[in-house]
Amino acid sequence: MAEHHPYGQPQYQHPQQQHRQQPLSHQVVKAVTAATAGGSLLVLSGLILAGTVIALTIATPLLVIFSPVLVPAVIAVGLLITGFLASGGFGVAAVTVLSWIYRYVTGKHPPGADQLDQARMKLASKAREMKDRAEQFGQQHLTSQS
Numbered sequence: 533m534a535e536h537h538p539y540g541q542p543q544y545q546h547p548q549q550q551h552r553q554q555p556l557s558h559q560v561v562k563a564v565t566a567a568t569a570g571g572s573l574l575v576l577s578g579l580i581l582a583g584t585v586i587a588l589t590i591a592t593p594l595l596v597i598f599s600p601v602l603v604p605a606v607i608a609v610g611l612l613i614t615g616f617l618a619s620g621g622f623g624v625a626a627v628t629v630l631s632w633i634y635r636y637v638t639g640k641h642p643p644g645a646d647q648l649d650q651a652r653m654k655l656a657s658k659a660r661e662m663k664d665r666a667e668q669f670g671q672q673h674l675t676s677q678s
Contacts, residue, residue, distance in 0.1 A: 595602065635642040 632642050632644075636645055636648070
């Protein structure tokens with residue numbers, strides 16, 4: 533880490549310089565450990581590949597023989613899972629909406645209530661405007677027939 537300078541002040545070295553100054557035995561141990569770990573993992577991956585090929589070779593005829601049963605079974609299981617997930621999702625959405633409506637009706641001001649109130653007021657003002665126009669049109673039509 534630190535060497536002593538001739539004047540007594542420690543001199544710090546860069547970490548790469550420290551790595552280069554390690555004893556040869558440490559470097560050999562590190563290299564052997566890395567080679568052992570890498571070789572072991574390489575052998576393990578080869579064994580897994582061989583096992584996969586053997587399992588696929590054995591399973592392929594079975595899959596071909598049972599495919600008239602397996603394919604519809606997989607489709608049915610997929611549809612069941614999709615149905616249950618959709619049902620649960622819609623149930624959660626319904627509970628959330630009902631909870632929001634309950635808070636809105638009881639006056640607890642849930643998120644988005646302001647936007648709903650603004651939209652309701654806009655819709656009411658447009659409805660009044662259309663009602664007034666219809667009344668004016670009706671009166672004009674009645675006066676023109678008289």
